[in-house]
Amino acid sequence: xxxxxxxxxxxxxxxxVVDHVSFSMDKPGVYALLGTNGAGKTTTIRMxxxxxxxxxxxxxxxxxxxxxxxxxxGYLAExxxxxxxxxxxxxxxxxxxxxxxxxxxxxxKIRYWSGRLKLDEYLYPVETKDAxxxxxxxxxxxxxxxxxxxxxxxxxxxxxxxxxxxxxxxEPFSGLDPVNTDILKDVVREQIDAGKYIIMSSHQxxxxxxxxxxxxxxxxxxxxxxxxxxxxxxSYGRVNxxxxxxxxxxxxxxxxxxxxxxxxEFEYELRVKGDEQxxxxxxxxxxxxxxxxxxxxxxxxxxxxxxxEVGANEEQQ
Amino acid sequence: xxxxxxxYTMEGVGKVFRFTLTQTFKNKAYRMSLIxxxxxxxxMGPLQYLGASAGMNAAKDSNELYGDGEGxxxxxxxxxxAISFGRxxxxxxxxxxxxxxxxxxxxxxxxxxxxIAVVIDRQTEEGxxxxxxxxxxxxxxxxxxxxxxxxxxxLQDRFSESRMNQAQLADEQLSLxxxxxxxGDAMTxxxxxxxxxxxxxxxxxxxxxxxxxxxxxxxxxxxxxxVVSTVMEEKTSKLVENLLVSVRPxxxxxxxxxxxxxxxxxLIVLGVVGSKISNGIMQSFSDGGxxxxxxxxxxxxxxxxxxxxxGLILIPCMLLTYLIFSVLAGLLGSAxxxxxxxxxxxxxxxxxxxxxxxxxxxxxxxxxxxxxxxMSLIPPFSCFMAPVYALCxxxxxxxxxxxxxxxxxxxxxxIRTTAHVYRKLIVHDQxxxxxxxxxxxxxxxxx
Numbered sequence: 001x002x003x004x005x006x007x008x009x010x011x012x013x014x015x016x017v018v019d020h021v022s023f024s025m026d027k028p029g030v031y032a033l034l035g036t037n038g039a040g041k042t043t044t045i046r047m048x049x050x051x052x053x054x055x056x057x058x059x060x061x062x063x064x065x066x067x068x069x070x071x072x073x074g075y076l077a078e079x080x081x082x083x084x085x086x087x088x089x090x091x092x093x094x095x096x097x098x099x100x101x102x103x104x105x106x107x108x109k110i111r112y113w114s115g116r117l118k119l120d121e122y123l124y125p126v127e128t129k130d131a132x133x134x135x136x137x138x139x140x141x142x143x144x145x146x147x148x149x150x151x152x153x154x155x156x157x158x159x160x161x162x163x164x165x166x167x168x169x170x171e172p173f174s175g176l177d178p179v180n181t182d183i184l185k186d187v188v189r190e191q192i193d194a195g196k197y198i199i200m201s202s203h204q205x206x207x208x209x210x211x212x213x214x215x216x217x218x219x220x221x222x223x224x225x226x227x228x229x230x231x232x233x234x235s236y237g238r239v240n241x242x243x244x245x246x247x248x249x250x251x252x253x254x255x256x257x258x259x260x261x262x263x264x265e266f267e268y269e270l271r272v273k274g275d276e277q278x279x280x281x282x283x284x285x286x287x288x289x290x291x292x293x294x295x296x297x298x299x300x301x302x303x304x305x306x307x308x309e310v311g312a313n314e315e316q317q
Numbered sequence: 318x319x320x321x322x323x324x325y326t327m328e329g330v331g332k333v334f335r336f337t338l339t340q341t342f343k344n345k346a347y348r349m350s351l352i353x354x355x356x357x358x359x360x361m362g363p364l365q366y367l368g369a370s371a372g373m374n375a376a377k378d379s380n381e382l383y384g385d386g387e388g389x390x391x392x393x394x395x396x397x398x399a400i401s402f403g404r405x406x407x408x409x410x411x412x413x414x415x416x417x418x419x420x421x422x423x424x425x426x427x428x429x430x431x432x433i434a435v436v437i438d439r440q441t442e443e444g445x446x447x448x449x450x451x452x453x454x455x456x457x458x459x460x461x462x463x464x465x466x467x468x469x470x471x472l473q474d475r476f477s478e479s480r481m482n483q484a485q486l487a488d489e490q491l492s493l494x495x496x497x498x499x500x501g502d503a504m505t506x507x508x509x510x511x512x513x514x515x516x517x518x519x520x521x522x523x524x525x526x527x528x529x530x531x532x533x534x535x536x537x538x539x540x541x542x543x544v545v546s547t548v549m550e551e552k553t554s555k556l557v558e559n560l561l562v563s564v565r566p567x568x569x570x571x572x573x574x575x576x577x578x579x580x581x582x583x584l585i586v587l588g589v590v591g592s593k594i595s596n597g598i599m600q601s602f603s604d605g606g607x608x609x610x611x612x613x614x615x616x617x618x619x620x621x622x623x624x625x626x627x628g629l630i631l632i633p634c635m636l637l638t639y640l641i642f643s644v645l646a647g648l649l650g651s652a653x654x655x656x657x658x659x660x661x662x663x664x665x666x667x668x669x670x671x672x673x674x675x676x677x678x679x680x681x682x683x684x685x686x687x688x689x690x691x692m693s694l695i696p697p698f699s700c701f702m703a704p705v706y707a708l709c710x711x712x713x714x715x716x717x718x719x720x721x722x723x724x725x726x727x728x729x730x731x732i733r734t735t736a737h738v739y740r741k742l743i744v745h746d747q748x749x750x751x752x753x754x755x756x757x758x759x760x761x762x763x764x
Contacts (some may be wrong), residue, residue: 075559077555083550083556095563098333098564099559
């Protein structure tokens with residue numbers, strides 16, 4: 001059952017922005033929506049969450065049309081914002097109540113997520129001592145005093161308040177510093193372990209690669225590449241070879257007809273045609289008595305697949 | 318393909334309402350607006366009261382018949398009529414002439430600088446006989462012509478009273494004779510019969526209409542800006558998408574509109590209560606020299622005195638009108654994305670509000686039955702006019718009921734359109750749409 005996105009399409013003023021996109025998640029995990037700017041990722045997400053009318057298609061959750069009535073949805077929108085004039089705690093409580101969380105439960109949840117996301121000092125009064133040693137309570141900061149990263153963490157906290165079963169994260173790591181990125185990554189890992197369905201849209205391929213099991217790469221409103229990430233990678237073969245020796249082996253590489261992508265002293269990044277070509281090179285080096293320090297044959301990275309596919313598609317168009 | 322979910326549900330409206338209203342009262346700017354408004358209302362009555370008192374004192378001072386000025390030493394009265402008119406009937410004790418010696422005479426003597434002669438006789442002008450009271454002073458008199466005019470005018474009223482009293486008429490006959498006569502409005506027979514039937518004169522209807530309209534004008538004027546800015550708040554704060562996974566657009570928009578309506582209503586009620594209190598205090602310290610109605614400033618209750626319990630019907634009509642204009646403001650606010658869009662959105666509502674207010678002032682005086690019915694059915698004019706017309710009997714009950722039905726239909730249409738437009742324009746960040754463009758958008762269903 002899970003999530004099924006079937007044949008979603010959307011046109012604005014005659015221009016197609018999402019063109020018959022379909023994908024599904026039949027088990028918990030992370031599904032990544034990838035694409036260049038304007039590829040249609042956010043529009044797809046907005047149609048999924050019924051914020052935009054669909055020109056065609058449907059989105060099902062356990063066989064029923066997806067809505068917040070039948071699915072507990074947590075959403076971190078691409079456009080970040082908070083009420084600038086209202087106290088942060090009031091806003092969080094408001095969002096929690098709208099999601100149907102009881103006040104008692106809310107208090108516990110806010111305390112937990114505030115600690116987990118390192119937001120305590122922005123949500124609770126901080127006790128300080130003045131010169132005479134008297135304890136004073138400082139009011140929490142107002143939203144307009146928060147950095148963008150902290151505002152983003154507050155929004156993430158809001159998304160987590162109802163303990164959602166479907167979490168939709170649109171560019172969750174953009175704008176976060178490395179420390180906060182790690183905090184958020186840990187939370188995402190926890191949610192995967194807890195059996196949540198996560199839809200993630202991002203430009204940061206290494207981060208997506210770390211979590212996702214399935215992907216859709218969108219380009220110019222269409223789904224270009226789709227499926228299980230491991231299988232997609234496998235389909236491109238093991239073509240990246242990192243080689244490090246103690247002497248110059250350039251002649252050996254050229255003799256095998258292998259493309260050199262980059263080289264630094266006796267370390268080479270190579271593009272091979274497959275396992276056989278790589279093995280032939282290794283055999284040649286060993287037979288010649290050359291010491292091989294590093295020989296690492298790997299698949300294309302998600303980044304490389306993305307650039308290769310999207311680049312080719314854009315050239316065609 | 319339309320939305321798979323029903324966007325027209327009100328679930329969560331109470332939560333949005335409570336949050337918006339609470340935050341409004343927590344907000345310093347809104348609190349300041351409320352305090353300034355209430356203080357202004359409290360001060361306005363007493364200021365007008367003081368102004369009116371000063372004006373009345375000045376008027377009294379400029380009247381040379383009263384005050385501390387010097388009057389005449391002698392008043393020679395030559396009465397050539399059969400009506401008895403002497404010291405007692407003249408009632409000069411309270412005036413500056415109170416100390417003057419009144420001398421009945423048949424011949425006016427040579428007048429000194431401080432003497433006055435009053436001659437009352439019967440004269441014939443253009444074939445009609447009438448009484449004439451003439452005042453005479455010496456060439457070098459210290460008394461002014463103005464004092465003389467005021468004395469003659471005063472004596473004219475006293476002479477008239479004396480004449481009536483001496484006719485030996487009963488009080489009822491006297492009151493009949495003293496009753497003012499004025500000319501009424503020219504009208505058709507149908508209008509005349511209508512007036513007989515309703516029991517309200519045109520000036521009464523106009524007065525009630527004016528009173529009702531001014532309440533609506535102020536209420537709508539005050540609330541429009543607040544409603545527009547609060548409806549666009551989520552879009553300008555860029556958190557609308559996060560909200561719409563928890564609450565439907567209709568509940569979100571209506572919760573916000575109702576909260577702002579409530580804030581402005583509280584503002585008005587506090588203002589009126591404050592005004593009543595300050596006027597009450599002012600009156601208790603006054604010397605009673607100011608007419609009571611001046612001490613009752615900002616009294617908007619006149620419309621509700623249409624006729625006892627009937628006046629209470631105006632309250633739900635007033636709330637319905639308030640709702641229509643507020644939702645209209647919300648609709649226009651839902652098409653705004655930037656704070657600078659708010660003023661033009663507000664302008665449209667203010668214009669319609671003023672047009673309705675002016676129509677409510679002009680149309681009743683025209684006394685045209687067909688126009689009355691038409692204006693009672695066409696919103697937004699009907700919102701201002703139908704309730705008062707109905708209670709004054711200027712339109713049939715069925716017209717009033719039809720008018721209410723149209724207004725209720727309009728509310729439902731506006732609320733649904735607002736929710737629809739709000740959702741359509743979630744991602745719209747270009748130029749603000751005008752009212753016609755919004756209605757086209759609602760009709761076509763495409764942003």
